[in-house]
Amino acid sequence: MQIKKWIIPILLPIQIIGVKWISQHPEWIENNYSLGFYPKISKLLRSIFGYFDSSIGDIIYILLIISILAFLWKKVFKRRVSWQKVLVKTISLASIVYFLFHFLWGLNYYRLPLHKVLDIAHKYSTNDLEKVTYQLIEKSNMAHKKLEQNDSLAVIIPYATEEIFEHTTEAYLGLQQIFPKLEYTPKSIKKSFLSVPLAYMGFSGYLNPFTNEAQVNRLIVPYKMPTTSCHEEAHQLGFAKENEANFIGAMACMHSPDPYFQYSGYTFALRYCLHELYRSDEQKFNCALEKIRPGIRKNYQQTRDFWKQYKNPTEPLFKAFYNQFLKVNNQSGGIKSYNYVVALLVNYMK
Numbered sequence: 001m002q003i004k005k006w007i008i009p010i011l012l013p014i015q016i017i018g019v020k021w022i023s024q025h026p027e028w029i030e031n032n033y034s035l036g037f038y039p040k041i042s043k044l045l046r047s048i049f050g051y052f053d054s055s056i057g058d059i060i061y062i063l064l065i066i067s068i069l070a071f072l073w074k075k076v077f078k079r080r081v082s083w084q085k086v087l088v089k090t091i092s093l094a095s096i097v098y099f100l101f102h103f104l105w106g107l108n109y110y111r112l113p114l115h116k117v118l119d120i121a122h123k124y125s126t127n128d129l130e131k132v133t134y135q136l137i138e139k140s141n142m143a144h145k146k147l148e149q150n151d152s153l154a155v156i157i158p159y160a161t162e163e164i165f166e167h168t169t170e171a172y173l174g175l176q177q178i179f180p181k182l183e184y185t186p187k188s189i190k191k192s193f194l195s196v197p198l199a200y201m202g203f204s205g206y207l208n209p210f211t212n213e214a215q216v217n218r219l220i221v222p223y224k225m226p227t228t229s230c231h232e233e234a235h236q237l238g239f240a241k242e243n244e245a246n247f248i249g250a251m252a253c254m255h256s257p258d259p260y261f262q263y264s265g266y267t268f269a270l271r272y273c274l275h276e277l278y279r280s281d282e283q284k285f286n287c288a289l290e291k292i293r294p295g296i297r298k299n300y301q302q303t304r305d306f307w308k309q310y311k312n313p314t315e316p317l318f319k320a321f322y323n324q325f326l327k328v329n330n331q332s333g334g335i336k337s338y339n340y341v342v343a344l345l346v347n348y349m350k
Helices: 007-022 026-049 056-078 083-104 106-110 126-147 161-176 195-201 222-236 242-254 259-280 282-290 294-308 315-328 338-349
Strands: 189-191 205-208 213-216
Touching (some): 007 083, 026 106, 056 205, 056 213, 083 106, 126 338, 161 222, 213 222, 222 259, 222 294, 242 259, 259 294, 259 338
């Protein structure tokens, strides 16, 4: 009887070794998991959980947290259950979660890099960066002018959140003309019940890997909603890495027939290039900044102001934890993988 209790916990280190081994074979993961098994399980989960308007994944997380706290209170602090039993249950839960995470979604972290999938370069020069930055400034300015004649006013997206979610399907249809593998149906994207905690943690959204629901922080600045929604949907399509999902989210918005989505996509991509240009050559950055319509800069300021109001002492801790999580899952640059996003943008647009 005692041996049976340790079967699931013992499987945890075996799984870790197995994932480490299989991560060394990205071609196999790409062909057999990311393009083979995963799309089927993803569509199944999106069909099931996409039927519900509410976020089932958030509800599961909330209930799980309550259950864990209740267990600790009743079994540990009140009844003084032995820490050996608590340890066995904790490792068993970790083993099950670890398996489900990688089986349902997580192996996508180890697929081929996106630049290899798209067959584009992943290096660029400062000159290339400057040219593409000015291209994006021109496109962003044109998109802004189409929506707001006064160049000093920020763009206000008139859509409700649910309307933005509906428009994401059209955005991916536009992108599918260029990248046929990026088919986004059925749709399963929700406003997160945990939007306030997400804001305090510094996150715009997340993908629930167990229900395959894309979760969006309903509090974020509206003009950021299109790129955030398309970013989370890129995760659903199997692009687990943050930098790759950023690129795909921006591309989907840029190829959308909707002018508000185009504006969100171009300004999102431009901000990444400006950040990298600042790191490469501050003088060239300042020259580029002067060419941007003041209304666009006001939209950027709205984003900065939004995150300032949620700054708190715990945010760096959550960011540090997530940063380490990304590094463990094959993203050496962690959260700040700006240069790879820019490399994809520059080499694609070039």
